[in-house]
Structures are given as structure tokens and as C-alpha cells.
Amino acid sequence: MNTATIPLVRVKDLKMFFPVSTSIMRQAKNFIHAVDNISFDIPAGSSLALVGESGCGKTTTGKLLTRLYTPTAGHIYLQDGAELVDLVTLRGKNLKRFRRRVQMIFQDPYESLNPRLTIFDTVAEPLMVQNIGTLQEREERVATLLEKVGLTPASSFLFRYPHELSGGQRQRVAIARALVIEPSFIVADEPTSMLDVSIRTGVMSLMMELAKDMGLSYLYITHDLAVARYTSDEIAVMYMGKIVEHGPTENILANPLHPYTQALISAVPIPDPAIHREPPVIKGGVSQPIDPLPRCRFYDRCPKQHSACQEEPAMKRVDGRKVMCWLYN
């Protein structure tokens, strides 16, 4: 592979800290390290799954990439022609222009569509906000997209309201809306976790098809490793704001190196009674990363602790992927 090819998205040393107590009088003293110094690349045309349990920082990362939050520190580079532009430095009109390249699909199909707007209004909103096309052109574009995401005939869906559609249909509308301004990169935050199983497959297949058709890349945020396996080329496992392992999906699933990844994978139930699953080896429960100590985040729960773990390990390239663990340093 040509190493000179620049990635579509490059995240470098990204940090997001939230103050714990907000009062007008006092300065916040404690911070939640929601995202703590993460870096990764997403090449054009490929998808990355960000997996982890609740509170690990994956949703925050997604919101950082779409600039719903402004990061405390770090860079989010987006490819623009032959260069990389740092989204963090953009403001106002420039930021608005770049929003056309990055879009988002949300988790809850019941709350991510404005109940007072028709399907047409919802899907056409990005076009309206970005001042693209005439009303006529917008109508055509929306109708085409609705057909593309499987809502046919479009004319019967255009002027319905969200409450008349099923969960799967609403999610398709959300996908159409994300695609309408032709982005290159989509952040999908658990798009199928609130859908029924048989509907889920349909929506996942649709997303993958569209990725191929339209040359899109995804950041697929999920807690479900099985879903990550089917939708993404690479997986990055997050724990307490850090990426602990990052590499090709099949590689990591077949042979996880980080103890947390190992625990996570061994905890997933398998839909096959013939396969016996060993319980995951892990201690205790997850806590919030408030002002964490400068040592390996996984120390408290790790079954393989040793003295070196009192210091933060660095990311190392091992066996075709990156791991953050002293076992491999």
C-alpha cells in the first residue's frame, strides 16, 4: 500500500475533559477524562469500529469528530484535496463548509427525527441549511435518496411524519439525511442497537452497500462486537478514554492481545449452543475516569498486573495491530 497516501481522517492526541462540578463561583477542580489522548487514522473507503462499554468515551469521540464538542486539546484532520485540514481550528463559515464532509447517524430512531417535520423537511434540512439547490432540485434529490435507502415509492414517504414510520424505516430516513449533502465520512453512533434483529441486518447491509457505492468511510460506534465484525475493516477498543487496541477486525477477534479486549470478547454470548464459552477474566466494575492516576487505566481490573503497570504504557505495533500494554513492551 502506498504509504504516501494520506488518510481521510486523522485524529491526533485528542483530549476531551469535562469539569465535574460547575458552579458560577468556583473554578472546576476535578475533570472527567472522557477522551484522553487518542490517535488513529481512517483511510478513505474503509470503516473503523469504535467499541467499548458505556462510559469508555466512544460516543464522546464521535461527537468530537462531528464538532458537536470542541476538544480540550488535540487535532482532527480531514483530508482536503492533497492536504489535511484541522477541524479544530475552524470556526464560523469555514466550519460550516466542512460540515458538508462529515455527517452523523444517531442511535435512537424515535428521537433523532423532529416529530413536527415531514420526512421531506427532515431529509432536506442539510440542503436548506447549507443553501444548496432550489426547492425543485431538493425535492428531486430527496426523492432519489429515499428510493436509494429502500423507502419506495418515495412519493408515499415524502410527506409523512416520523410517528407513522417503523423504527427501521426511521433509521433509513436518518441515513438518507446523512447522505443528502454527499459527505465523505459518516459517524454512526450505535445506529442499529435500538432496532429489531431482522431489521438490524437490513440497515447494516444498506450502510455497507452505500459505503461501497458512494465511497464513504464510517466511524461505527458500537458496544456490540458481533456488529463491529460485520460492518468494519478495523476495530479500535476503548477503555476509560484510551484506545487500548487497534487493528484489523478479524485479526483482533481471532487473537486479542490486550487483556481488556480478551475479556470483552470472551464475554460476548455466542448464538450456537454447541460452542462452550469460558468466562472472561476480569475484576471489579467500571468507574468514571475522574482525574485518573498516571498509570495504565486498566490496572485495577487487569488479571495480569505487574510492577511496570504503574506507569502508562505506550502504543506498540505487535502482530499487525497496535496495543497499549506492558505485556508487549
Place this chain on the structure above:
Amino acid sequence: MTAITTDQTQSLESIRRARLRRYWKNLKENWRLFSEDKIGMLGLGIIIFYALLAAAHPILMNTVWSPKVYDPFIGNDPQVFENPSPPSWRHILGTDPMGRDVLSQLMFSTRNEFVLGFLAATITVVLATSVGAMAAYYGGWLDSLFMRLADLINILPFIALLVVLSAFIKMNLWVLAIVLGILSGFGGTTIIFKAQALTIKVKPYIESAKVAGGNDWHVVFYHIVPNLMPLAFLNMMFTVTGAIFAEAALSFFGLLNVRMSWGIMIYTTQAAGYMLRGIDYWYLILPAGLSITFLCTAFYLIGRALDSVVNPRLRQR
């Protein structure tokens, strides 16, 4: 925009037709929902009755009633010897102490009541939704400012405040409507809208709008305010009620610069000393008093019935 293949798209014509069909279907559906609530229909009936009353007045004045006798301000019937006179065939609700036909006064004032009510309500709703939405969205000092202002307005006794204001501003119906609208707009209703706006602010579709590139103005006025509309309609009905009543009270005290209204009718009765003269003079008090009650009640009932219509989510799940 990339080229669109015609065999994939529905033709524009069918989109137009779909849109029109949709609006018509919406209208019918809304009417059906509204009409199911018998109480709401009662309210609507009362309002239509009064609207007809208001509309009928100019017609009657130009046809059956001779202006010299039936004019609500200066009419006087030479055939009636003692004023006020009880209901008779010529004067269905009798005449007031100044010799004017009570029914004529009632019908004429109805129009004013409607105008007053709607103007005040509109101003209130426009102000309260905008202020509430912005306070919820921006938070910080803007929020604090508006909330403290609302607290201040709430603490002051409403009627007393109006009485004091009337000493500084000569209030006719228009001025009163504006004053009421502003007071209500920045007062308690704002707090209600802000609370509702706060729940809307955290919905994913707001984030979705921001990701699409929407600026603050777009989020507040394209998303938050329209979602406050159901509450706004309801509130509007209550504001109309409050406005009509406030006008009646102030007129009764003689503080308004209004020539004719239901409140003025009662004031006239009081000023001429007929308030406490007993049941013989019921026609001087009851028509106006009951009209105020009925119309206020009617708006309240409609407000309640409108709830399920204006909020599509309320109906389905």
C-alpha cells in the same frame, strides 16, 4: 449536485400532488381528532355563536334597527319612558340607564373582546416562546436575566399592577392588549416554555441539525420554537381568557379609556347605582357578565381539545 436519473425518480408532478394530498389529509385528520372531543366542540360552538353575534351587529344596524334608537353609544328610544327598562319586544335585553339597547351594546362589544383577546394572546405567545427558547438554549446570564424578570412579574399582583399602570398610560383596548401581552409574555408563561424547551434542547434531532451546519438561530427558531407550538396554542387560549377578564375588571374600576365593552356595560350599571338594586335589574348585569364567563370558558375548552391535535406525538404512542 450530481445528476439524477429520471427512471429512478418520481416525476416532480407526482411530488406536487403528494404534497397537496398530504395537506388535505392532515386537515381532515386534525378536524377529526378535534371533533372527537365533545367538550372542545362545545367551546367551538360558543365561540361561533359570539362570532356570529359580532358579525350580525353591523347587518342589523343597517337593516332592521334604526341607528337613532339602537346605536350602542348614543341610541335612545323615545317610546321608552323610564330608563333602564326591562326586556320587551323592541329591546330584547332591555335598555341601560342611559337609554341604550343592551343587546346592541353586547353585540357591538363582542368584536372588541375578540380583537383584544387575540392580540394579547399573540403577543404573549410570540414573546414567551422566543424568550423561553433562547433562555433554555443559551443558558448563562441570558437565562438568569429572563427568569428573574419572570419572577418579578409573577410576584407583583396582576390587577394591582394594571391599576398602577393605568395611572401612567392612558389605556385603550390596543394599549391594554399590548401591555397584557408583554406582561404575560415575560411572566410566568416564559418559565413554562423554558422548561419545555430544555427537554427539547437535549434531543438528538437538535444535534442532528447542528451537524448539518445549522447555527444557533436556526436551531432555536426552526426546531425548538415549533416544538413549543402545542404548548403555545394551549397557552394562547388561557391568555385570551385572562385578557378578557382583565379588561372587564379594569373597566369596572373605570380605569380604561374604552368607549364600549362588556366591562364598560357593567361599569355603567355600577356608576348609575343599579348594581345592588336587586333582581329586577338582572338584564343590566347578567348579559355582560355571563358573556364574559361563557367566552372565557369557551376558549379554555378549545385549548384543551387542541392539545391532541397540535401535538402529533401525543396521538400515536
Place this chain on the structure above:
Amino acid sequence: MAEQPLLSVRSFTLEYKTRKGYVSAVDNVSFDLMAGQAMGLVGESGCGKTTVAMALLRLSPDNAVVRQGQLLLDGQDMLTMSEAQMRDVRWARISMVFQAAMNALDPVYRVGDQIIEALERHKSDLSLEQKRQTVEELFTLVGIDTKMINRYPHEFSGGMRQRAVIAMALACSPSLIIADEPTTALDVIVQDQILRELTRIQKALNMSMIYISHDIAVIAEVADIIGVMYAGCLVEKAHTRTIFQSPRHRYTKALLSAFPSIAGPKSELVALPGDPPDLLMPPPGCRFHPRCEYAIDRCRQEKPPFVQVGDAHWAACWNPL
């Protein structure tokens, strides 16, 4: 070996009365459950599994109408019981871990007190001291530190709250526990712990369990027998292995093919087109036929009966695999 089943549901049919008509939520469902057996009830939203669960406790909403059927607990039909008799059954013989278990705990009372409240009704002969001791035993059984007995629900983590609710369900030693999606809102590692606890307790106390979920992976690990529901009908029932290795009903097969797995070779996922039917006007004949690519004419006209197709294997399909 004619052992009488603990629970026997026979031809149970229930409808909900709505403004627009009657919604056929459960249609002619029959199954038996033996003592100590764990049954998984799997299906998608709207298939009727929660309706069946609530009906078993006679906790159906006011607009529910039972059209026919029997719910036999140890041979006695619960549908004919009075409300007083039913109150004796609830919690003492059948208990439930609800779907929104987080909300089943009252936030203003200590957790220990809430469990004692459950005991109060059914084991009132015990002294307060004995009741407290029972609560301690229960906590140890489900794996919560006994120090937490006097704490409030908001001081518990998600997984611990779930365990507390399970403890509450076990308080009166029921013969049957119904768990309705108990781990849906939990992280996967916590889910694994809870599932293991539940199975362990179930086997240790020889309780029967009905485990309701849309997640067949979880059901595969927890259940001895599986019942697959679709649009209010029980379409297939068999031992767990049988369902996975040789399913007969087309919907079961479709469900299995739509489920991504983390283990084994990465196979193609097959999406199921369309949506579940509107139960206000369910399709004639087999309710699955509009989405089934193997539907024959008979499927569109006649509803297939739930018949035995193998050893302890039942299915309702005119054109099975």
C-alpha cells in the same frame, strides 16, 4: 414418565381492545414447562412474548381480553382464580424480573426494605429478624455485598441493581421465575456475570425459568428449550440444540441467518425484508407468509397448526425446512 408439567399454557389467545378495533396480540399459544427447566421465549418487538409473560401473572393491562385458553400452574387454571388467590400466586409461586428493572426499585426506600416488603406479604410468619436474615442470604446468593442492604437504589450500579431485582424476585422462593429482557441495558461484561448468576441460581434451586429476549445468543446460553414467537403466534418450539442445528420453521431460520456472531467463520447475513404485520388486521393464513420467500398457496389461506415435527420438536409451518 408422565411427569406433570409445572406450567401448561393451552391455546391461549388474548386481544387488546383499542379505539380502532381489537389487536390480536397472542394467538393460540400452547407450551409446557417442567420443573427445573429453563425456557427461552425469543422473538422481535410486537411478537407477544411480554404479553404472555404479563398474562401469566394476570398483570395484563385493562384493555386486554382473554378470548380462550388456560394457564395451568400445577394443574390449576390461573385464569379462573380470584384476585385474592392470584395475589398468593404472585411472587410466592411465580415471580418476575421486569424489563425496566432499574425502575422496579423505588428510589425513596432502602433496597433491603423493599425486599422485606415482598417477604411481608407472603412470609408474614417470619419475625423481622428472620426476614433480615433472609435478605442477607439473598444478597449473598446473587453476589451483592451485604453492606449494601441499607443503601438506596441510586447508590447501586446498573449491574448491582439488576442483581437486587433478581434477589427480590427470589425472595419468596418461587417455583417459576420469568425474566423479561433482564440484561438488555447492561454492558456485555456485566451481562455475562448476571447470566451466569441467574443460571447458577436456577439450577441450584431447581427453579423453572422463562427467559424472554430478542437476543438469540443469550437465549442459546441460558435456555434448555426455546420457543420462537412471531406476530403473536408460537411458530416453533424445541430443545436449544435442535433449534440451532435443525430449525424447521422459515422464520426461525431467517432469524438465525440474520444474527451476526463473533465466533466461527464470517458468514453472509441475510436480511429479512418488510416489517412485522399490523396485528389489528393480521394477514390471513400464516402470519409470516408476506415476508416468507417459501410461501405456498396454502400459507396464504390457512393458518398452519402447531404440530409435532420431531422429538420434542413442534412447529407451525406448511412448508417447513
